Amino acid sequence: MRNTTRFAPDRALDVICLGRFAVDFYAQQIGARLEDVTSFAKYLGGSSANTAFGCARLGLKAALISRTGDDGLGRFLVETIAREGCDVSHVSTDPSRLTGAVVLGIKDKDTFPLIFMRENCADMAIAEADVEEPFIAGSKALLITGTHFSTQYIDRISNLALDRARKNDVRTVLDIDYRPVLWGLTKRGDGETRYVRSDTVSAHLQRILPKIDLVVGTIEEFNIAGGSTDIMESLRTVRALCAAVLLVKRGPMGCAVVDGAIPSSLDDAFNGRGVEVAVLNVLGAGDAFSAGFLSGWVRGEDYDACCRYANACGALVVSRHGCAPAMPTRVELDYFLANAETIPRPDQDVTLSRLHRVTAPRTPRDEVFAFAFDHRNQFFKLAQETGAGESRLPALKKLFVEAVGKTAQARSLAQSVGMLCDDR
Secondary structure, eight states, X not given: OOOOOOOOSSOSEEEEEESOXXXXXEESSTTOOGGGOOOEEEEEEOHHHHHHHHHHHTTOOEEEEEEEESSHHHHHHHHXXXXXXXXXXXXXXXXXSOOEEEEEOOOBTTBOOEXXXXXTOGGXXXXXXGGOHHHHHTEEEEEEEGGGGSSHHHHHHHHHHHHHHHHTTOEEEEEOOOOGGXXXXXXXXXXXXOOOOOHHHHHHHHHHGGGOSEEEEEXXXXXXXXXXXXXXXXXXHHHHHOOOEEEEEOGGGEEEEEOSSOOSSGGGSEEEXXXXXXXXXXXXXXXXXXHHHHHHHTTTOOHHHHHHHHHHHHHHHHTSSSSGGGOOOHHHHHHHHHHGXXXXXXXXXXXXXXXXXXXXXXXXXXXXXXXEEOOHHHHHHHXXXXXXXXXXXXXXXXXXXXXXXXXXXXXXXXXTEEEEEOOO
């Protein structure tokens, strides 16, 4: 199916993502209740940040608009996403708020408890200065997630960003990303519930839809946008409000793309077939899916290719622990697409694991050169074998030190050279 979306040429960025930027603390004890977990792995998280991370890893020129607290967790997030090549020039530091966090567990294949710790957190305080028009105008697309319309303040800022995008021929994307707890519809500790019907939330999202060129969501998320529990009725409501391309995530079944009139059923829409893999963790798979789709969409590739990228990225992430660090590089994605039918367990595939390890950006580390001469027994043995007295060993070691010093000076390695020696 042909991608009919037109993008402005010669833009500095392919996509800007605006929204949540938080630390994910993933339980390391698989199968345990959160009550029983004893340790966590720390990852970059937040839907918009995950998507920006995934886009950058797939080779797009991506940027993030968000905020962190002036704390170690915020600095960890900025450093992590910057290493992927993501533009963080519009990620600001909020001196009066903390970086958001989420605690997540993997209890079984259907149960993923999570607790959002986002009370007045930094990324919900994005300011007008963070969404400056020249920066937004330099991108092909702007993606905003639904959470960033959930309070009066952040709704105003997000709508301002949308208006500036539309004014400058920037395609707009809404990832519905419906989290009832973040709209105040569940108990604060219930981050796992994905759908609660709310006429208020539906009406709120419907006011945004006319500004959107691509809407991304699960069936439940389109139902909240459309205000119905019938997906086709919801899609018809959404279509009456906007001409956007509608991308419906269908889990293991893949996805459906609706560009134009709403069909009689999702099966009658254009469908991208899902990739069957063993599931470890579904959390964050939707963000990988979005990154995969965007990697083709902003380049003008047809919807068949976009859906293949999206479904494959989602499949790889559900097979791994964590979200952002589990996202594939382009090399890894291409290999998986070519061999997916023979890789039901991506987490156990040796080639995939190697590609994931060696093709992802790595933290640059300074070289260190070390010269070791702390082998006292070997030196004593050498002295005995040659008939030299042991008293000559300190003089030999001084020569070693002089040689290392001269070599370091000649090679301009003064800050990168070390020695290992003993005290005899």
